[in-house]
Amino acid sequence: MRDLAATAAPPLPALADKLKFYAIWVVVALVLLLLPKLFATGGSLTTFSLIGISIIFALSYNILLGQTGMLSFGHAVYYGLGGFLAIHAINIIGANKWPIPLPLVPLIGGVTGLFFAALIGWVSTQRSGTAFAMISLGLAELVASSALILRTFFGGEAGVSANRTKLLKVFGFNFGPQIQIYYLVAAWTLIAVIAMYALTRTPLGRMCNAVRDNPERVQFVGYDPHVVRYLAFCFAGFFAGIAGSLAAINFEIANSAYLGAVQSGTVLFAAYIGGIGFFIGPIVGAIFVTVLSLGLSDLTTVWQLYFGLFFIAVVMFAPGGITGLLMMHRPLIKAGMLTRMLPSYLIALLPTLALITGLMLAIETTVHYTVNPGEDPHVKAFGIPFNAASSITWLVAAALIVGGFALARISWRRTAHVWDETLTAARAKVHAT
Amino acid sequence: MSTAIELRGVEKSFGVTKVIQNVSLTVAQGERHALIGPNGAGKSTLFNLISGYMTPSAGSILLRDQTISGLRPYQINRRGLSRSFQVTNVFANMTVWENLRCAVLWATGHRYAFWKNVDKLPEVRQRTAEILQDIHLVGRRDVPAGLLTYAEQRALEIGITIAGGADVILLDEPTAGMSHAETERAVELIRRLTEGRTLLIVEHDMSVVFGLADRISVLVYGQIIASGTPEEIRGNPKVKEAYLGEEAA
Structure with missing residues (x-):
């Protein structure tokens, strides 16, 4: 036994x-x-x-x-x-x-x-x-x-x-x-x-x-x-x-x-x-x-x-956290197919960053007006100076949020699609060997 | 023959509803005993009472002549009674191997040990491997239980139930939802794994019941209306009227 x-x-x-x-x-x-x-x-x-x-x-x-x-x-x-x-x-x-x-x-x-x-x-x-x-x-x-x-x-x-x-x-x-x-x-x-x-x-x-x-x-x-x-x-x-x-x-x-x-x-x-x-x-x-x-x-x-x-x-x-995101990619790394995902990631990353920038701009502007509205509107956040009173700042923030959100949604959906295909291919490849 | 399970005047009510009424039942050591009855007759409730999941409102339950009613499920399990569930009840995020191992650990005396490496316990490995082979899931060893097919999960459910080495086994509709071929295989598995043990089984499939059981008890509206060998039950007019007749018609 x-x-x-x-x-x-x-x-x-x-x-x-x-x-x-x-x-x-x-x-x-x-x-x-x-x-x-x-x-x-x-x-x-x-x-x-x-x-x-x-x-x-x-x-x-x-x-x-x-x-x-x-x-x-x-x-x-x-x-x-x-x-x-x-x-x-x-x-x-x-x-x-x-x-x-x-x-x-x-x-x-x-x-x-x-x-x-x-x-x-x-x-x-x-x-x-x-x-x-x-x-x-x-x-x-x-x-x-x-x-x-x-x-x-x-x-x-x-x-x-x-x-x-x-x-x-x-x-x-x-x-x-x-x-x-x-x-x-x-x-x-x-x-x-x-x-x-x-x-x-x-x-x-x-x-x-x-x-x-x-x-x-x-x-x-x-x-x-x-x-x-x-x-x-x-x-x-x-x-x-x-x-x-x-x-x-x-x-x-x-x-x-x-x-x-x-x-x-x-x-x-x-x-x-x-x-x-x-x-x-x-x-x-x-x-x-x-x-x-x-x-x-x-x-x-x-x-x-x-x-x-x-x-x-x-x-x-x-929901798997940072480690969960990284671990998701293990089957792709095993199959040597990680590079297939990179273009999609880069494409999706751009509008996401735009969205985040827009949000940050909006947050910092709002913070200026709620926390110390009487002070000089030329504020600095993340080391970048901008004018919280300028309508251009507001328009840019709005454009970044709306445009970034729309494009990010589309590009992440496409990324998810590519992900499914790549994962299936990677599994098939690992199975075959 | 000595008795494995004995129920004496067991009752269970939820509020004013009496689900189990004055049930007395004896299952002999080494016997395969089937519990049949129409839906809602209280079969699963009876299992819940015997296994300690619920406490009877009245009466007593004995395991090998010792009272177990009122004990917690794990205390009853440690005394050598193990049950399966009608709805698959496994550790979904853990692999098949880990599932079975969890069921082996207490029985092999490792309990709550936090100073031993669980992967290196020879008797645990041996026993888990035996059960894994018994339920024909060696090829699925490292698959999370949640990803198994339905039939495989049912087999794992039985595996977990018997892995601790309990000699009184309660199976709650082990073949429910299985295809004909799967049922046949499951029955074969149950027959083999309960060899030399006492089995109390709830089952709807009459071919399974009459093929497997030494004795049958019929539960209708919370009461046992008949108890006997398959032939006796088949010939019992009360059973025919209450249950088997409906099925035939």
């Missing part, structure tokens, strides 16, 4: 596949190691640190949404509580001169997240779907508002700050300079990503997927869907706590914004925009959202509006 598993079961990965798999992680580690050499400014190091934190947080969120099918509106609770506990831990460890170095503090944050997830999750994971989402929202509001009331622990509006350099030095690092914080975050990001990836390949990880697909049937193969959801929730809380404490270490402060609805919303955005159906989706999303929010806020005052519009566009036109 042994050979039955050998023939009917999926083959175990060959040595070459295994090496390839480990090589990916080694390359990732090397990139993380060398990144500061390529972009050495303090600003980019901060950006990288924020991206790392955001990656852990978004992946922890996807344990819920993508893996187990639980839509949470309050994941920042565990991120924030992890952050606060980390700040208090740094202060207490520093004051008492305990021999605990800074790199271990995220573990305290993680255990905090785990503890509160274990406590709150037992109730909230009793239900799935809308009920779970509502409970998570209510609890998040509860915790966020108590953060402003319980001043001794949360420090009120100002938050709680700490000095991360006061802890035990490891190998002479005091974690004052940003570069050392970058490496601390990078190391924890790598560990957390590997751990969360490994989790998806365990019996629990697969049963999470089963609960996502069909919680009813899970009960009839011996599993209690509540326990599966609960365990997933605990893991998500643990990794969120790690992310939160890294943020606290990075900023040397924790405040009520850490636990707030905005933070909970941002992680949902990041995971969804990246693509919740793929393990790397939230990683892509975290990088994208962090870079975008840092970059856009310099370019325009209403960057959140663009952010929201982009999110709506992803939900409507690319």
Whole structure:
């Protein structure tokens, strides 16, 4: 009977596949190691640190949404509580001169997240779907508002700050300079990503997927869907706590914004925009959202509006997220037919860009008249100056929106047609070989 | 012979409507027992009661002389009773292999383990591969269950039901919506896979029922009006009047 598993079961990965798999992680580690050499400014190091934190947080969120099918509106609770506990831990460890170095503090944050997830999750994971989402929202509001009331622990509006350099030095690092914080975050990001990836390949990880697909049937193969959801929730809380404490270490402060609805919303955005159906989706999303929010806020005052519009566009036109869009093209790449799509894409891209430009022009003009109507109409957005009072600006915006929309509609329809044909051809070609 | 399933005066009401009225039924160990009756007689409700999906309003249900009424579906499943669904109920986004594996994991003792690599568990691979071969879906192993043909999904449904190794199997209209040839193959599959196990099956196709069952119970308006061997049921005037007669006419 042994050979039955050998023939009917999926083959175990060959040595070459295994090496390839480990090589990916080694390359990732090397990139993380060398990144500061390529972009050495303090600003980019901060950006990288924020991206790392955001990656852990978004992946922890996807344990819920993508893996187990639980839509949470309050994941920042565990991120924030992890952050606060980390700040208090740094202060207490520093004051008492305990021999605990800074790199271990995220573990305290993680255990905090785990503890509160274990406590709150037992109730909230009793239900799935809308009920779970509502409970998570209510609890998040509860915790966020108590953060402003319980001043001794949360420090009120100002938050709680700490000095991360006061802890035990490891190998002479005091974690004052940003570069050392970058490496601390990078190391924890790598560990957390590997751990969360490994989790998806365990019996629990697969049963999470089963609960996502069909919680009813899970009960009839011996599993209690509540326990599966609960365990997933605990893991998500643990990794969120790690992310939160890294943020606290990075900023040397924790405040009520850490636990707030905005933070909970941002992680949902990041995971969804990246693509919740793929393990790397939230990683892509975290990088994208962090870079975008840092970059856009310099370019325009209403960057959140663009952010929201982009999110709506992803939900409507690319529910698989950025990763989903890229993964769609895998069969074409396999068949070497990707180039067939490029002309259609380019043709469709032009009116789309025109439409976007028109929308941006309209938005920025409207913003000028609603936010500061009395001021000079010669405004600047995205580094481009224009006259908000000029009728030409309005006409151009209208022309771009109407023309761009009409042409984009036609060209995307044609692109979809070409796509269907190319995909069919690609499948046939792969089948034939 | 010892009993596998026993229902004692089971009742189920939804509001004022009594869907199941004072049903008592015994299924012996190793027996293939068919439950027949017109649409709306309460056959699926009875399955839902036995498998723990619903709780009876009155009466008790026993699995191998132990009371199971009031237990949750997963607790009943862990005691060795497994059921299929009338409407295909699989993990649509997961592959055939993963579907079957989900049904094997608890029974092989891996439960909620988060420290083991699920792809490298030899006994899980072995058992999943056996079921995969039993239901003739080896060639469709890596296809998401949602993309299977209807007959294939029905086979997978049976595969998931038996994969955990339960020795009491409840199948709810396993051949519903199948062509004649598909039905024949499905019956063959059911006969083979339930060898040595206890089977309770709801079925509309009379050729399937009379070909497969050792005993038959007839459920009409929530009450069992007759229970016996296929010959007894065929000859029973009450059954003819209530059910078989309608079919023949």
